[in-house]
Amino acid sequence: MPTLERLHNHLEALTLAEADAVLEAHLERAAQEDRAYADFLDDLLEVEVAARRTRRIRTRLNMAHLPYHKTLAQFDFAFQPSIEERQVRELQTLRFLHDAHNVIFLGPPGVGKTHLAVALAIEAVEAGFSAYFVTAHDLVSDLGQAARENRLDRRLRIYLAPKMLIIDEMGYLPLDDVGATIFFQLVSARYERGSILLTSNKSYGDWGAVFGDPIIATAILDRLLHHSTTVNIRGESYRLKDPRKAGLLSAPERKDEG
Numbered sequence: 484m485p486t487l488e489r490l491h492n493h494l495e496a497l498t499l500a501e502a503d504a505v506l507e508a509h510l511e512r513a514a515q516e517d518r519a520y521a522d523f524l525d526d527l528l529e530v531e532v533a534a535r536r537t538r539r540i541r542t543r544l545n546m547a548h549l550p551y552h553k554t555l556a557q558f559d560f561a562f563q564p565s566i567e568e569r570q571v572r573e574l575q576t577l578r579f580l581h582d583a584h585n586v587i588f589l590g591p592p593g594v595g596k597t598h599l600a601v602a603l604a605i606e607a608v609e610a611g612f613s614a615y616f617v618t619a620h621d622l623v624s625d626l627g628q629a630a631r632e633n634r635l636d637r638r639l640r641i642y643l644a645p646k647m648l649i650i651d652e653m654g655y656l657p658l659d660d661v662g663a664t665i666f667f668q669l670v671s672a673r674y675e676r677g678s679i680l681l682t683s684n685k686s687y688g689d690w691g692a693v694f695g696d697p698i699i700a701t702a703i704l705d706r707l708l709h710h711s712t713t714v715n716i717r718g719e720s721y722r723l724k725d726p727r728k729a730g731l732l733s734a735p736e737r738k739d740e741g
């Protein structure tokens with residue numbers, strides 16, 4: 484069998500599909516440029532390694548269930564001066580993730596809470612961590628159903644396994660007793676084990692009302708905030724930065740979320 488064919492067979496047997504696909508091009512280039520054997524092999528394997536890395540990131544990104552793909556580079560810090568950029572850059576180092584600390588984004592609608600949480604999830608995924616995004620409402624209804632069907636422990640694993648769990652929109656909808664209990668269980672189980680990124684339109688003082696019970700709210704906050712960073716955002720909604728849209732909102736009965 485000719486050597487080239489054998490090479491293709493070997494690469495296929497080793498499931499090095501990307502290297503297999505570029506073999507001829509790399510052989511040709513190596514001959515033309517009179518490259519050292521080691522450099523040729525290095526280049527060829529690099530193609531395979533890079534392709535696998537991209538594939539792994541794509542898979543983990545799909546598994547993260549992000550609502551949209553927005554990065555830190557796409558975030559305009561100048562628009563939201565109440566955010567200390569240095570604080571976000573520190574979060575970007577992902578040290579909090581190594582330490583299993585939490586991050587809480589507080590602020591009114593449209594100020595970038597979800598955007599920043601999503602952007603940090605993308606950073607985490609690109610650094611090799613797993614992330615999972617869920618709204619507080621979906622989380623509690625999913626786990627509530629699991630509890631009714633006596634399979635809460637098994638279902639909880641979905642929310643315990645990822646290194647970073649993003650819980651979005653805490654506080655827009657109040658939780659009932661069962662919801663509050665489930666939330667408490669989850670926060671306790673992740674405590675000092677895996678990071679929670681949480682976004683909320685409610686300040687901590689209002690959490691008693693969200694959980695319908697100040698005692699459980701305190702117990703949750705105690706665990707959530709023990710090792711945590713709070714990013715408190717005050718300012719205008721980015722969704723309404725177009726002054727004509729902002730004008731629409733000044734009529735109190737209109738609420739334009741577009």
Ligand SMILES: Nc1ncnc2c1ncn2[C@@H]1O[C@H](COP(=O)(O)OP(=O)(O)OP(=O)(O)O)[C@@H](O)[C@H]1O
Binds near residue numbers: 595652
């Ligand atoms: N400073 C910013 N720079 C660039 N885009 C921004 C900025 N702030 C918000 N956005 C964009 O505006 C939209 C709304 O932001 P985001 O989803 O983060 O709002 P939010 O704070 O989570 O609001 P809500 O509480 O209503 O969910 C998104 O498309 C987001 O990418």
Ligand SMILES: [Mg+2]
Binds near residue numbers: 598652
């Ligand atoms: Mg949001």
